[in-house]
Amino acid sequence: MIDLKGIHKTYHGERSLYALRGIDLHIGDGEFVGVTGPSGSGKSTLLNVIGLLDSYDEGEYRLDGRLVKGLDREEEARIRNQNIGFVFQRYNLISFKTVYENVELPLIYRGVPGQERKERVMDMLEKMELSDWKEHIPSHLSGGQQQRAAIARAMVMNPKIILADEPTGALDSRMTQEIVNLFKECNRDSNVTIVLVTHETSISSQLPRCITMNDGLIESDERR
Amino acid sequence: MKDGNLTPKDFFRDILSSVRMSRRRSILSGIMTVWGVFIFIVIAGVANGTDRGNRSNYDYILKYGKITILPGRVSEPRMGLVKGRRITLTRSDAREALALFSNRAEYVFPRKRSSAAGESLTGSAGLTVSDFRKELDDKYLKIIAGRGFTRVELEGRRRICILPESVAVQLFGSPADAVGSILDINRLPYTVLGVYRTIHNVRIKDVFVPFETAMSMPGAGEELSSIDIKMFLGIPAEEKHLLRKDVESWFCFRKGIDPGDTSALCIEENIDFISDQEKFLGSMRKFTGIIGLLSLLMSILGVSSIVHLSVKERTKEIAVRLVCGSSKGSIFRLVLGESVMIMLIFGIVGMLLGSLALDAFNVVVDRINDGAKWVFLGDMTVSWQIISSCTALIIACGLVSGLAPARKATSVRINEAMNCE
Numbered sequence: 001m002i003d004l005k006g007i008h009k010t011y012h013g014e015r016s017l018y019a020l021r022g023i024d025l026h027i028g029d030g031e032f033v034g035v036t037g038p039s040g041s042g043k044s045t046l047l048n049v050i051g052l053l054d055s056y057d058e059g060e061y062r063l064d065g066r067l068v069k070g071l072d073r074e075e076e077a078r079i080r081n082q083n084i085g086f087v088f089q090r091y092n093l094i095s096f097k098t099v100y101e102n103v104e105l106p107l108i109y110r111g112v113p114g115q116e117r118k119e120r121v122m123d124m125l126e127k128m129e130l131s132d133w134k135e136h137i138p139s140h141l142s143g144g145q146q147q148r149a150a151i152a153r154a155m156v157m158n159p160k161i162i163l164a165d166e167p168t169g170a171l172d173s174r175m176t177q178e179i180v181n182l183f184k185e186c187n188r189d190s191n192v193t194i195v196l197v198t199h200e201t202s203i204s205s206q207l208p209r210c211i212t213m214n215d216g217l218i219e220s221d222e223r224r
Numbered sequence: 225m226k227d228g229n230l231t232p233k234d235f236f237r238d239i240l241s242s243v244r245m246s247r248r249r250s251i252l253s254g255i256m257t258v259w260g261v262f263i264f265i266v267i268a269g270v271a272n273g274t275d276r277g278n279r280s281n282y283d284y285i286l287k288y289g290k291i292t293i294l295p296g297r298v299s300e301p302r303m304g305l306v307k308g309r310r311i312t313l314t315r316s317d318a319r320e321a322l323a324l325f326s327n328r329a330e331y332v333f334p335r336k337r338s339s340a341a342g343e344s345l346t347g348s349a350g351l352t353v354s355d356f357r358k359e360l361d362d363k364y365l366k367i368i369a370g371r372g373f374t375r376v377e378l379e380g381r382r383r384i385c386i387l388p389e390s391v392a393v394q395l396f397g398s399p400a401d402a403v404g405s406i407l408d409i410n411r412l413p414y415t416v417l418g419v420y421r422t423i424h425n426v427r428i429k430d431v432f433v434p435f436e437t438a439m440s441m442p443g444a445g446e447e448l449s450s451i452d453i454k455m456f457l458g459i460p461a462e463e464k465h466l467l468r469k470d471v472e473s474w475f476c477f478r479k480g481i482d483p484g485d486t487s488a489l490c491i492e493e494n495i496d497f498i499s500d501q502e503k504f505l506g507s508m509r510k511f512t513g514i515i516g517l518l519s520l521l522m523s524i525l526g527v528s529s530i531v532h533l534s535v536k537e538r539t540k541e542i543a544v545r546l547v548c549g550s551s552k553g554s555i556f557r558l559v560l561g562e563s564v565m566i567m568l569i570f571g572i573v574g575m576l577l578g579s580l581a582l583d584a585f586n587v588v589v590d591r592i593n594d595g596a597k598w599v600f601l602g603d604m605t606v607s608w609q610i611i612s613s614c615t616a617l618i619i620a621c622g623l624v625s626g627l628a629p630a631r632k633a634t635s636v637r638i639n640e641a642m643n644c645e
Contacts, residue, residue: 048639053547074551081549088642092544096245108234109549153548 001160001193002027002050007059009045009216019045020056021216029160030191032184034204037213043197044165046213050195051084051163052076064160081110085154085192089166091146093138093153100125100134103152110157120156128152128182144175148182155186162186164196168203180206229554239562246534253530254570260523261571261618265578267516268614269604271509273589276602278501289455289464291471294490302482311479311488313448315439324474325453328467333452336438369399370418377417378434385414386432392419409433410441468493520621523567528625531563535629542633543641552634559633563626564619571618575611582606 002025009020019042027033035043048054049061052068061068064083071079080086085106093102103124107117125131128148138146147167154162164183168176180203187194196207204210212220230238243250295311318334325332368389377384385407387395392402399419406413414433439446453471455464472491473483481488535542542555582604593599 044639053639053642074553077546077549077551080547086547090642092540092547092642094541094544096241101241105545106548108230109545109551109554111229111231157549 001029001031001064002195003060003062004050005060007046007049007056007061009042009049009054009056018216020049022059023216023218025211025218025221027193027195030187030193032187032194032208033196034207034210035195035197035213036199036201036204036210037219039199041213042216043199043213045216047163047165047195047197050161051086052080053086081106081157083160085157085159085162087147087150087154087162087164087167089169091138091143091150091170093146093149095138098135098137099130099141099149099152102138102149103156106153106157124152124156127155142175143171144178147171147175147179151179151182151186155190155192158190159192161193161195164194166197166199168198168200173202176200176203229551230558235558235561236565238558239565242534242538242562243566246537249530249534250566253527253566254573256526256530257523257567257570257618258574258577260519260526261574261614262578262581263519264516264614265575265606265610266581267512267519268610269578269582269585269606270601271512272606272610273585273601273604274508275505276604277593277599278505278602280599280602282501289459289493291453291455291468292492293451293453293471293475294492295450296487296490298481298488299485300482302485303480305480311481313451314446315448316446317475317478318448318451320478321451321453321471321474325467325471328456328470329453330456331452331454333454334435334448335450335452336435336448365420365422367418368421370403370416372418373434379436381436381440382434383412383414383437384417384434385409386418386420387416388429388431389419389421390429391431392416407431412441464493520617524621524625527563527567527622528628531559531566531626531629532632534562535559535633538633539636539641542636543638546636546638547642555636556630556634559630560623560626563629564622567618567622567625568615571615571621575614579606579611 004023004025007020007023008018011017011019023042023046035046037043045054049056050063052063052071056069063079068076068079093099094105097105100121103121104117107120112120122131125134128151130145130149130152133141133145133149138149141149151167162183167183168179171179183194183196186192196203198204208224210220210222210224211218212222293313295313297311298305298307298309301307313334315334318332322332367386369392370386372386373384387402387407389399392399395407396402396405396416402416402419405416407416408414409431420432453467455467468491472489475481475489475491476483479489545555546552586604589601589604593601
C-alpha cells in the first residue's frame, strides 16, 4: 500500500532543517501502524509526505503501486479524496457547517449523487453515534464528539488509508481510549490501513506495529 | 461533474453559509458596495436629468430659432474706409430688414438698452407686433397683473410701462396695486400697464417701455443696441442656416463690411448656444462619470480588502477543503463567487436605493419645473440600459475584488494551515 524508499525532506530557511533523512518504509494493506517519537523527530512530516500534503526532496514514494512524484495539484487532490482520510489533533471541522455537512464534504467533492450521499453520511453518523448531533455545529460538541465527527468525515469515502496526526492529543484518557477503540474497529471492520502518529506510549503499546522515529530517521520498527 | 468541484447548489449554499458566518464582515462590505452603487446610480441619474433638461431647452430653442445682430468695429480698412470704424445699427436698418425678410421671419425686433431710475430699461417694439403679450410669453415671462401693450399704444409713443414683479412689490406693495400707478422714469411719468413674473430659472428684472416711446426720449437718437430676427416656428435647420447667411450678407453689404470680419458685426444664432452647452455638458458627463467610477472603485477596494481578510481568517477551512478533495480551481471559484455574490446582492440594493432616491428627486424637480420653459434638470430616471450596464459592472467589480484573495486562497499550504490556531 505505502512504499517509501530513501525519502529525504529538508526545510530551507536561515538554517536548513533536515526533517526526513532517508526513510525506507513499507506499510501493507490493512495494517494499523503507530508512529511515535520525540517532538521534531519527523513524525508529522512523514505523515504529510504519505498524505501528499507535503512534497519530498529525494527518494521514491509509491502509493498503491503508483509513483506519486511529479503529480499536478489537481491529481494529488483526486488521490487524496479517493484514497486517504485525514484526522488531525485539532479536529479541523469547518466551524459554520453542521456535523452532517462536515461529514458530507468529501462526498460532495467526489461528486457522489445526493441520495447516495445522504445514506452514506447517515450510516457513518450512526456508526459514530452522532446521529442526534447531525444538525449541530462543531462548537456545540465535546472534544470526543468532534474527533468522532472528524473520523466520520475521514471514513465516509471508504478510504484505503487513514492518516491520523495526534488524534487524541486534545482529549482526556477516557476519550482517548474511546477514539483508539474506534480506529481499531475501523481497521478491523473495513480493513483500512491506518497510520497513527502519537507521542503517547499508552496508545502505541496497543497497536500491532509501532515505528519509533528520531532525528528524521526510523529508530525502530516493532511488530507485535 | 469533475472531481474536486462543488455542485452549483452546494456552491451557493457554501457561499451563503460563509456570508452568514461572518455577518459583520459581510455587512461591512455590503455597506461599501451599497454606497458605491448608490452614488453611481444617483450620479448617472443626475447626469441623465441634466442632459434631458438641456435637451428639452434645446427643443425650445430649436423650435424658436433667433438671430441676433450686434454692432462692433471693423478690423481691416475696406472700400476707402479706415480700420477701427464703428458700426452702428439704426431704426431704418430694422425697417429695411423687416421689409426684406418679412416672408421668412416672424418678427424683427430693434432693441435699445439704457439705464434709468436705477433700473435697466429695455425698449422694445416689434414693427409688426400687435400684441406685446406674445413677446412676453416667448421670453419666458407672463403677465400676472394688468395687461400688455396694444398696437395703438406701441405706435402712439404712449408713456406706459410693464414692471417686473419684484419692482412692483418694492415700489407699490403688490402687483395689483402697481397697475394704473404712475412711475417716474428719467423724470417723466409713465403709467404701469401690467406686471410680469419670470417663469422659474429666468432672471430678468427689466422694466419694459414701448420702443417708439423709448426712442422719443431726449437724446435717444436713431441708434439701436441690437436687432433680433425671430424665425418662424419649426423651420428646418438648413433653412435657418440659409436665413442666417442671407442676413449676414445683407448687413455686410449694407454696412460695407468684409463678410469675414467677425469683429465688425457679430451675428449670433441661439443654436450656437447649444453647441457651447453640449461642450460643457460633455465635460460634465466625463467628470460625473469619473466620480461615479471612483465611487465604484472605492467599493472594489473595500470589498477586496474584506474578502482578503476573510481568506486569511479562513485559511484552515480552505486547507480542510483541500484535504477533503477540493481542487484548487474549486477554491478559487468559491472565493471569487463570494466576492461577486456580495457585490451583486448589495449592488442590487444600492441600485434600488439609488432609483428610489432619483424617484424622490424627480417629484421635487417636477414641482420646480412645472410650467417652466427653461429647465436645468429633467427626468432623472435611469434607463434599463444603465441598470443592466451597472449590473454587468458590479459583476466585473466583484470579479476584480475577488481575484487577488482567490489567488491567495489557492496558495494555502495545507500542512502549515492545519497546524495554525
